[in-house]
Amino acid sequence: MTEAPDMVDNDALELLTRRLVSNAALNSAERAAVSALMREVECFEAGACIVQHGAPCRRAWVLLEGFAYGQIGSRHSRRQIVGFYLAGDLLDLHGALTGLSSEAVIAATDCKIATLDAEALVSLIEAKPNLGRAFWIETLVEASIAREWIMNVGQRNARQRLAHLCCEMAWRSREAGLGDGRTFSMPITHEQLGDATGLTSLHVNHTLRKLEAQDLIVQDGHAIRIIDEARLRAEGDFEELYLCRSAPRSM
Amino acid sequence: MTEAPDMVDNDALELLTRRLVSNAALNSAERAAVSALMREVECFEAGACIVQHGAPCRRAWVLLEGFAYGQIGSRHSRRQIVGFYLAGDLLDLHGALTGLSSEAVIAATDCKIATLDAEALVSLIEAKPNLGRAFWIETLVEASIAREWIMNVGQRNARQRLAHLCCEMAWRSREAGLGDGRTFSMPITHEQLGDATGLTSLHVNHTLRKLEAQDLIVQDGHAIRIIDEARLRAEGDFEELYLCRSAPRSM
DNA sequence: CGCGGTATTGACGTTCTTCAACACTAGTGG
DNA sequence: CCACTAGTGTTGAAGAACGTCAATACCGCG
Missing domain, CATH: 1.10.10.10 (Winged helix-like DNA-binding domain superfamily/Winged helix DNA-binding domain)
Structure with missing residues (x-):
């Protein structure tokens, strides 16, 4: 699984659309617009670093297949894993929006991932604000999960x-x-x-x-x-x- | 500080605008539109519960003055405090967007807070998607802070x-x-x-x-x-x- | 076959918690 | 004005949960 199939197929498109629909109701025009987002598909081997912490960034990702995790930590400290990612999850929206990734993302297994160009993402939500809401809710849920993880390790x-x-x-x-x-x-x-x-x-x-x-x-x-x-x-x-x-x- | 002044003054408006501008560049029309959001100002005494965990919710808040904290936890477990909020911070965007609050917010000191109606928020970002981006980034930073807190208690x-x-x-x-x-x-x-x-x-x-x-x-x-x-x-x-x-x- | 990473088990330390007292402060009511 | 109280801060000692260290077993892979 090291060759990079660079075509976005229907399965990938449907996976993302389904996720967004579960966040906010979308009409058919909005659903159709999603297809403009995904550019290409990349493959990462198990152990590979998909996103680097603190690195400049111009895109987000959709995990299509595999299992990945997010981690943070400096040289001086042990790393902390701050989230697990399954097929359908969005990766590094923070990086795409702010230009800097706030966590590293590592492939735990071989992963197939579609890229979302940051420029395209911004102009898409400019044209279809309701889609922006669907992405936003994705982030809100991610934050909610993070809070529960604080509870987990804290109490x-x-x-x-x-x-x-x-x-x-x-x-x-x-x-x-x-x-x-x-x-x-x-x-x-x-x-x-x-x-x-x-x-x-x-x-x-x-x-x-x-x-x-x-x-x-x-x-x-x-x-x-x-x-x-x-x-x-x-x-x-x-x-x-x-x-x-x-x-x-x-x- | 128990009387509720129900007028939104310029200071409150500027506080919110300044925060949003630090998230994304906004033109003058977008800045002007922000004023339509804030409805009224409420005061909470120290110890009061501003947002209830798991409660249905139709609005977000802007903390104007005071110090508050977010917490989660069921009856069976000790509570975990999952975030601190200062003047200028937005409260419970999760609740406003999904309709259910994912954390409780408690006033640590007497707090002055402006309400943001959820309907108004949604129609505002429908009209000015760039403002939606500014709010979204607020959530992304909040998630980033939560991840750092996981690191804190975990490692x-x-x-x-x-x-x-x-x-x-x-x-x-x-x-x-x-x-x-x-x-x-x-x-x-x-x-x-x-x-x-x-x-x-x-x-x-x-x-x-x-x-x-x-x-x-x-x-x-x-x-x-x-x-x-x-x-x-x-x-x-x-x-x-x-x-x-x-x-x-x-x- | 042999190697490296992972899982497993037990003994021993350390950090943090729990328990028990007491001091300090502010607020309350007599 | 002075108890009286409740909440918070402070200190010390004993105990538990978890980490560290050491050694061995397992398992996929070259």
Whole structure:
């Protein structure tokens, strides 16, 4: 998966459109306008850096396939992983809008990604403000997730953090149409999971095996299956409110 | 400060306009349009709940005077404070756009706040998409700050957390035109500071006095003065990149 | 086959929390 | 004017959760 197919296909277009529609109601003209945004498709190998932290930036991305994560951190400190990205998620809108990326984005698996040119994005929302609202809501939800992650590392113990994260990823995977709702893929090492939860890889390991021993989850490679959802949600104090992107009153 | 002056004055208008201009270049028509947004001014007493978490919502707010903080948390868990708000900051754009507030906002001191009607906000950005961009960037910066807070509670020890927070609040206070850049106001208890940093009030106390004993800061009531900025920044591993809201290439 | 990265397990330290007291301040009501 | 109270700040000691260190097992890959 190293060759770069540089054509945007219908699947990619539909993936982005579906996401925007789930943020705000769009008429057919607005839907059609989305196709002008995506320029080309690029592939990144697992471990590759898609976006550099603090680098000047002129575009955003749509993750089409694969699993990526955002991280921040200077030389002096250990890195912190600040978000996970699934197929359908938008990457680095901050960079596209402000001209500087505020987080690094790393491909955890091989990733297929469509680019959104910043100029095109700005002139699109100039022409179709309602689309701008859909993108904006994407950012609002991202901020909401970040706040919940602060809660996770700030107030919960290792067990609760991992339980909560499992619930979140299961939920988001289901929303993205990946897995069956009970099973989801988290293709990262314990080391990275530790950097996301503020724990060491050793403690992640220990805690995950404990959750498994108590029949809350089962690990199968890098896939996780939730056995007892009710109990897991209770353990992690999970409430999906913060993940909801719909605008009840519509436009 | 319990009476509600329900008139929007020029100061309030200018505060909001200045903030939006620092996000995106605005022409005079766009600046003028901002005045249609603010409806009325409300006052909240210290401790009052301005926004309820999970409540249906039809408006956003501009903090005109005072100090507020955002928090999340269910009955079963201790609350986590996920952000501080100073004069000029926008509150609950998430609620205005999605119809549900994703965090509670509490007044730490008496606060004067202008309301932005959600309908008016949506139709304004429909008419002036460039203004929408300015609001959007506000959200992007908020998300960026939230990510840095994840870093704070996830990777740094008590000393670093408080040093970093002091640097952030000093920076933001200066940007907001409050204090002299070295001194800033943080009118909250150690308890609340602990809820923001993922520590206990006792540990906050201890750590703060240590920072003071080593001549990094001085506390004067609820004001903090930074004595040795270079050393404090080094301690907290502070880089202001994540706070920058300017779009270098403008529109 | 051998190598490097990852997972796993146990012993030992450190940071932070919890518990228990007490001091200081402001506000309240007598 | 003076208790009285409640909230906050301060200090010390004991305990728990999590990190660090060390060693071994596993597994895909060249």
